[in-house]
Amino acid sequence: MSSTEHLVRVALPRSGDQLYTYRVPDELAPPEPGSRVLVPFGRNRRVGWVVEKGSHDDLRDVQVRDLTLVLDASSGLSGPLLELARFVSDYYLCPLGDVLKSMQPGGPRETVHVLLEDEGREVDPAGLPKGQAAVLEVLHAAPRQSLEGLRRRLGRRDLMSSLRALQVSGWLRLDESLQESTRAKTRLAFVATDGDAEPGGRSPLRASLLGLLREEPRRPWTVAELATHARKSEGSVRPAVQALEKLGLCERTEREERRRPGILAPGEDQAGPKLELSSEQADAVAQAEALIAADDFGVLLIEGVTGAGKTEVYLRAIETTLRAGRRALYLVPEIAITPLLLRRLRARFGERTAILHSGLSPGERRDERERLLQGEVDLVVGARSAVFAPVPELGLIVVDEEHESSYKQDSQPRYHGRDIAIMRGRFESAPVLLGSATPSLESYRHALEGRYGLARMTSRPAGSQTATVEIVDLRAELREDPLKGPISKRLREAMDETLAAGRQVMILLNRRGWADFCICRECGEVEQCEHCAVSLTVHLRSGMLRCHYCDAHRSIPEKCRSCAGEFIQHVGEGTEQLEAALKAQLPDVVIARLDRDVARRRGAAEKVLAEFEAGRSQVLLGTQMIAKGHDFAGVTLVGVLQADRSLWLPDFRAAERTFQLLTQVAGRAGRRQEPGRVVVQSLTPDHPALKLAAAQDYGPFYEAEALGRERLGYPPFAHLVALLVSSEIPEKASDHARELASRLRHRVLEHARVLGPAPAPLPKLRDRHRFQVLVKTSRRLALQAHLREVMGELRLPTGVQVDVDVDPQSLL
Numbered sequence: 072m073s074s075t076e077h078l079v080r081v082a083l084p085r086s087g088d089q090l091y092t093y094r095v096p097d098e099l100a101p102p103e104p105g106s107r108v109l110v111p112f113g114r115n116r117r118v119g120w121v122v123e124k125g126s127h128d129d130l131r132d133v134q135v136r137d138l139t140l141v142l143d144a145s146s147g148l149s150g151p152l153l154e155l156a157r158f159v160s161d162y163y164l165c166p167l168g169d170v171l172k173s174m175q176p177g178g179p180r181e182t183v184h185v186l187l188e189d190e191g192r193e194v195d196p197a198g199l200p201k202g203q204a205a206v207l208e209v210l211h212a213a214p215r216q217s218l219e220g221l222r223r224r225l226g227r228r229d230l231m232s233s234l235r236a237l238q239v240s241g242w243l244r245l246d247e248s249l250q251e252s253t254r255a256k257t258r259l260a261f262v263a264t265d266g267d268a269e270p271g272g273r274s275p276l277r278a279s280l281l282g283l284l285r286e287e288p289r290r291p292w293t294v295a296e297l298a299t300h301a302r303k304s305e306g307s308v309r310p311a312v313q314a315l316e317k318l319g320l321c322e323r324t325e326r327e328e329r330r331r332p333g334i335l336a337p338g339e340d341q342a343g344p345k346l347e348l349s350s351e352q353a354d355a356v357a358q359a360e361a362l363i364a365a366d367d368f369g370v371l372l373i374e375g376v377t378g379a380g381k382t383e384v385y386l387r388a389i390e391t392t393l394r395a396g397r398r399a400l401y402l403v404p405e406i407a408i409t410p411l412l413l414r415r416l417r418a419r420f421g422e423r424t425a426i427l428h429s430g431l432s433p434g435e436r437r438d439e440r441e442r443l444l445q446g447e448v449d450l451v452v453g454a455r456s457a458v459f460a461p462v463p464e465l466g467l468i469v470v471d472e473e474h475e476s477s478y479k480q481d482s483q484p485r486y487h488g489r490d491i492a493i494m495r496g497r498f499e500s501a502p503v504l505l506g507s508a509t510p511s512l513e514s515y516r517h518a519l520e521g522r523y524g525l526a527r528m529t530s531r532p533a534g535s536q537t538a539t540v541e542i543v544d545l546r547a548e549l550r551e552d553p554l555k556g557p558i559s560k561r562l563r564e565a566m567d568e569t570l571a572a573g574r575q576v577m578i579l580l581n582r583r584g585w586a587d588f589c590i591c592r593e594c595g596e597v598e599q600c601e602h603c604a605v606s607l608t609v610h611l612r613s614g615m616l617r618c619h620y621c622d623a624h625r626s627i628p629e630k631c632r633s634c635a636g637e638f639i640q641h642v643g644e645g646t647e648q649l650e651a652a653l654k655a656q657l658p659d660v661v662i663a664r665l666d667r668d669v670a671r672r673r674g675a676a677e678k679v680l681a682e683f684e685a686g687r688s689q690v691l692l693g694t695q696m697i698a699k700g701h702d703f704a705g706v707t708l709v710g711v712l713q714a715d716r717s718l719w720l721p722d723f724r725a726a727e728r729t730f731q732l733l734t735q736v737a738g739r740a741g742r743r744q745e746p747g748r749v750v751v752q753s754l755t756p757d758h759p760a761l762k763l764a765a766a767q768d769y770g771p772f773y774e775a776e777a778l779g780r781e782r783l784g785y786p787p788f789a790h791l792v793a794l795l796v797s798s799e800i801p802e803k804a805s806d807h808a809r810e811l812a813s814r815l816r817h818r819v820l821e822h823a824r825v826l827g828p829a830p831a832p833l834p835k836l837r838d839r840h841r842f843q844v845l846v847k848t849s850r851r852l853a854l855q856a857h858l859r860e861v862m863g864e865l866r867l868p869t870g871v872q873v874d875v876d877v878d879p880q881s882l883l
Contacts, residue, residue: 078125082168105149147461165484260291355526362502375528377738397466404475427453455488538747585611587643593636665693733764801840808842823848
């Protein structure tokens with residue numbers, strides 16, 4: 072091998088921790104680390120990422136293949152982002168190729184077409200294996216098939232061995248090509264040519280259009296733009312342009328147009344007056360600006376009561392960053408439910424604002440990313456995955472509502488967006504602002520111990536007062552009326568008073584659907600999901616029973632499937648049932664609902680919130696989607712139903728999550744001059760989490776919760792790793808969970824506790840039986856090293872899977 076040859080090491084998704092070495096052919100420019108490349112892998116071609124240059128010393132007895140194609144000279148993943156990818160891979164025990172794929176989704180896609188070589192050649196089924204004969208039978212009916220289409224028609228995924236054999240025998244040819252999963256959007260446009268002919272005729276419109284085209288000869292003009300400038304209709308402009316084209320005075324071309332997410336469409340933005348800062352806001356801004364001025368990494372936790380003006384602190388810090396010539400990244404827990412915030416940001420920072428989240432179409436996501444790579448963006452707003460956005464000259468990261476569990480990815484790589492934002496700030500030498508009215512115990516402990524800065528905002532600015540909270544004991548009302556509906560007498564009175572005063576109401580019920588489950592009153596049979604160990608939720612509007620884990624569904628039964636009994640009862644209340652009850656009780660009031668069932672329709676969440684903001688609906692009810700991030704001037708009453716429901720989940724964060732949810736939703740009331748009220752309904756009104764949430768006092772809650780966590784060895788006083796062993800055969804999952812736990816106990820005995828294995832709280836999910844092993848340790852790095860060794864030693868049979876969750880946010 073010549074010393075002048077270039078070698079690169081490539082990470083491939085779904086290929087474990089190994090890096091693969093490839094030679095760069097002479098005709099290709101050597102790719103930089105972070106670039107995507109197409110490489111041969113086995114009999115196929117795969118898209119991978121170059122992570123480093125190869126070394127000739129590693130190739131003594133290895134046959135090195137040439138990479139096929141360099142897909143992009145720069146993917147935006149070089150430098151700090153590539154370093155961040157390595158950290159995510161190491162920390163969360165996830166292959167580097169999988170991490171890089173999640174950091175840069177989409178991209179090119181390999182397509183294979185199967186073409187029959189000789190359509191007239193007769194097939195002798197007896198002379199061919201059954202699988203090959205079936206392939207040829209399909210191809211004789213349609214001589215060109217996509218590989219995926221052929222797989223669907225034959226009901227087989229393992230076709231390649233049959234296709235390769237038929238290709239060798241001369242029966243068919245495989246046509247492999249690479250296509251981008253999303254392409255640039257283009258529109259027909261016209262540019263002036265060098266022609267000197269006259270426009271012809273007596274048409275002043277042609278002369279006017281030619282003048283426009285020649286005024287900016289390199290600019291491609293669309294018909295719509297020409298019509299706007301000429302103040303004519305497109306119908307009259309189009310034939311005039313076509314006439315100029317025939318005379319050789321202009322020619323057709325294509326112009327790329329950026330797709331922009333609808334939420335950022337111009338014309339809807341209202342910046343509003345820039346309010347004077349309160350003393351607490353000013354102190355928080357000063358601390359943030361000191362970090363920015365230092366031009367180095369640091370973390371500031373902003374603990375501020377709901378409505379204290381944390382968003383304005385973020386915006387002032389972003390302005391300071393942009394004035395310094397750097398860019399900012401703003402993370403929010405759920406982008407789809409914060410249209411008001413997005414419009415406020417765009418109004419403040421203009422067209423150079425981009426948005427990234429999973430709700431965008433592939434084309435929108437591609438174009439927003441292109442704007443980033445081309446330097447057309449100063450501020451990126453996004454949900455969890457936006458932490459990997461290729462933002463050049465990053466100077467500030469904001470993580471709003473940093474306590475939210477939705478920052479945790481529930482599939483590989485199982486990273487936490489807040490924690491990765493902090494690590495990215497370290498790699499980019501950029502400060503990080505964390506904000507919340509109810510900080511996570513982990514972040515608050517870091518601040519108390521001095522690892523983070525701390526800015527407290529204890530009151531709302533401009534004279535607005537924190538809402539008063541009343542806890543209603545439902546036990547007394549249920550003793551009087553066991554069949555009472557979901558709304559208590561006290562909450563109904565408060566709603567009547569609020570609506571009569573022309574104000575708005577928000578009601579939280581953190582359960583979607585019509586009812587929790589349906590049960591036969593004759594034999595007691597509950598309708599269960601066939602694939603998961605859970606009951607099916609009743610969705611009356613669609614007439615379906617639905618599993619909220621695997622989305623399996625079937626029609627609501629008229630008779631019991633077990634005993635044929637006709638008395639089927641729906642038990643529990645969800646947002647569908649609450650909406651129907653309120654509409655029956657308040658026929659003259661416009662009531663809107665927002666939950667996952669509504670929000671899954673594109674643009675539906677934004678529409679519901681915009682209608683409520685404009686006052687066209689008076690009551691907004693929903694799940695936790697309505698509890699955070701919203702600022703509605705007209706809301707003076709918030710009702711909370713089944714407030715204690717989440718307290719009894721088998722999870723060590725249950726009390727913390729309940730406290731956070733109630734405190735956050737209480738903060739939606741009375742955010743202007745009028746006082747706000749919150750009515751919380753509960754069957755356990757004396758629980759400390761409810762009482763402290765009612766007082767909206769985070770300090771005492773932290774002290775009480777931290778005391779119990781430290782005694783039991785839970786975060787933030789220990790580190791957890793949850794390992795989930797699953798299989799469609801319960802005995803296999805159980806046996807390998809025991810083997811895994813035994814190996815871990817033997818390896819980490821001195822510095823960690825291994826609990827289990829035990830059936831997971833959800834013992835069956837999507838037809839897989841699940842057993843959980845939990846490891847607690849105070850020495851995280853040592854544990855992770857041992858975990859890598861143990862996972863490398865395990866020999867799992869087909870169908871057995873081990874999922875590793877470092878720093879789990881839930882043990883369900």
